[in-house]
Amino acid sequence: MMRVVVVGAALVVMMLGWGVGAAWASDGEIAVGSKKFTESVILGEIATQLLKDAGIPTEHRRELGGTRILWSALLGGDIQVYPEYTGTLEQEILAEENVRGEDALRAVLRARGIGMSRPLGFNNTYAIGMRKDRAQSLGVRTISDLVTHPELKFGFGNEFLDRGDGWPALARTYGLPQRDVRGLDHDLAYRGLESGAIDVIDLYSTDAEIRHYDLAVLVDDKQHFPRYDAVWLYRLDAPAGVAEALAAVEGAIDEETMVALNGRVKLDRVAESRVAADFLADLEGMVTSDRLVDAPDGWSRLASRTWEHLGLVLVSLLAAIVVAIPLGVVSAVKPRFGQLVLGVVGVLQTIPSLALLVFMIPWLGIGAKPAIAALFLYSLLPIVRNTYSGLHDIPTPIRESAEALGLPSRVRLFKVELPMASRSILSGIKTSAVINIGTATLGALIGAGGYGQPILTGIRLDDMALILEGAVPAALLALLAQGAFEWLDRLVVPRGLRIRPEN
């Protein structure tokens, strides 16, 4: 049995290798990362085009979740460049070191092998905003004015809720009494504000929506928020010329420009690559033809996402099957070991999926590999448990008949016990498959692509059609999987077990 487990583990490693090698091969020498909000994606696109112009093959790994994912990926060498903000570096990434000021930051980063450019020119700090009409009627102009309105409902981005300079610190600085504080996606917060479901949200001061929704930005009268100057972070071991190429936009993007760029993407629905190309054309007074990659048409886009999504689900599921069935078999034979195994895979299941994805990055980097590993771990429990219970529930007379017949244990397992447990095992695999198809959409947060990508972009751009472009195929795939397993049931479960005795 041990041998089966070892062979299984080897197969898993091979499949992981295949998955990463085949479907997600990267073509650039340099990878630029960006976070999952529009400004970061535009800046990532600008960096990518600058580097390409400098003759450095570059790919843009866009919309990779949040700060922690990008920072880990930069340290791990999965990406070489990404846009960051000094405030985030001070308050969050290097919060323990208590560094203040550009030069100090640069020195601390250098010690970790990371370079930091000069500021790009705009300060995208956090700000607190309300609808202008509501602010005027309540007479709220500064953050301090909020103290006298404890009934106001606050809705903050999840990142703002738990960062060093976020809500808890803000409440302390100003002595804010509000208790109705909800965490929600930054892009959804604007909708809540518009509908009146919430009164106060956090903003980025370069958000295009400020003008669009006619919002009042409350004055930070106690200067709570630090500066969030945009800078490039890059690995010092990146190829020569990278830092020089990126330096072309130092001090070149002021706040007004950034708001306009954001507005073109979010409000006018222009592609980030186009917006970035136009900006660089204005800046340098020239247009390079190879800057713009034509967006693939709908069908081929759908096909490649389906391919990515299926890759994530199938590779992780196959690996889980190969590992979980032997684990379930051993668990059924050795009860002590079984308790241990069921306990461990049970605990794995309780780790929130996003957290599990982030845990994987230091080992496996970003992209498909960590996503497959996380999905693999999630798939284990249903299969192990159903294999175990399927074997455990075989009636004693039948188990003993096989033994009394003098069948070798291997024959008993493969000819009697596993076939009898097949229905239970198959339904465990089905559970895993369906869960996997849903959970794999989160893979987009760490650059694994799949149906999660349009969902992610759709949420960011507040584009329902784009969200559906991911959500509908994912739901269809889940349904398809259900159907496929019904058919497999007929194929795999022996006919004798499917007969219903007529009484």
Next chain:
Amino acid sequence: MLELSGVSKAFGRLVAIRPLDLLIPPEQTTVLIGPSGSGKSTLLRLMIGLATPDTGTVSIGGTRVTRETVRELRRKLGYVIQEGGLFPHLTARANVTLLARTLGRDPGWMGERLSELCRLTHFPEDAMHRFPLELSGGQRQRVSLMRALMLDPDVLLLDEPLGALDPMIRAELQSELREIFRSLKKTVVLVTHDMGEAALLGDDIVLLRDGAIVQRGRIEDLLGRPADPFVTAFIGAQRSPLDDLARRNEP
């Protein structure tokens, strides 16, 4: 043929078999009888190694039953239990031939053997492709018996093989079993509750109570020279054992 010496077995604090010696002679039918819980099944399970004795030894044809020898020994034993214990996912044929196929027996030989067994057990050969759930209770027991007989074992261990059948089929199978045992000259150990069945099939009857042997002998001995008032009480408690016996013992 089969020898238990000093064998005892307890489940936790419950003593199922008190230390006992039992010799099963070859080529005849020994019946284990006794009230429910008296340890009949446990004794049979000790013989085939599904239970291991706390004390004493079990040996079959001179070989002691141990972890190492048990699998080989089992192939010389046929075991049939009340509900047949047939594998529900295999057809009747696959149930009967599973061990033979595992051992790589010749398919031609297997086919002949199947026909022979179908004739012997009065099982319609064209029903061999059916699954256990598609067979009647009596047919299932016939298939179970065929499975036990497939490799022509020396010993048959039958634990209430007819216990779940209705009286008509039961009577029919009882006489068929008698014919089979006679013609094959097997060493048979049969467990039953039913004194009539014991009298009909047994050359030798072992009466058990609370894990101990109360009396052993032919039916005449148990009737005529009871070793203990319990023997008479047990026989008396059967519905109409004497009429039954009188009828069946007439040639």
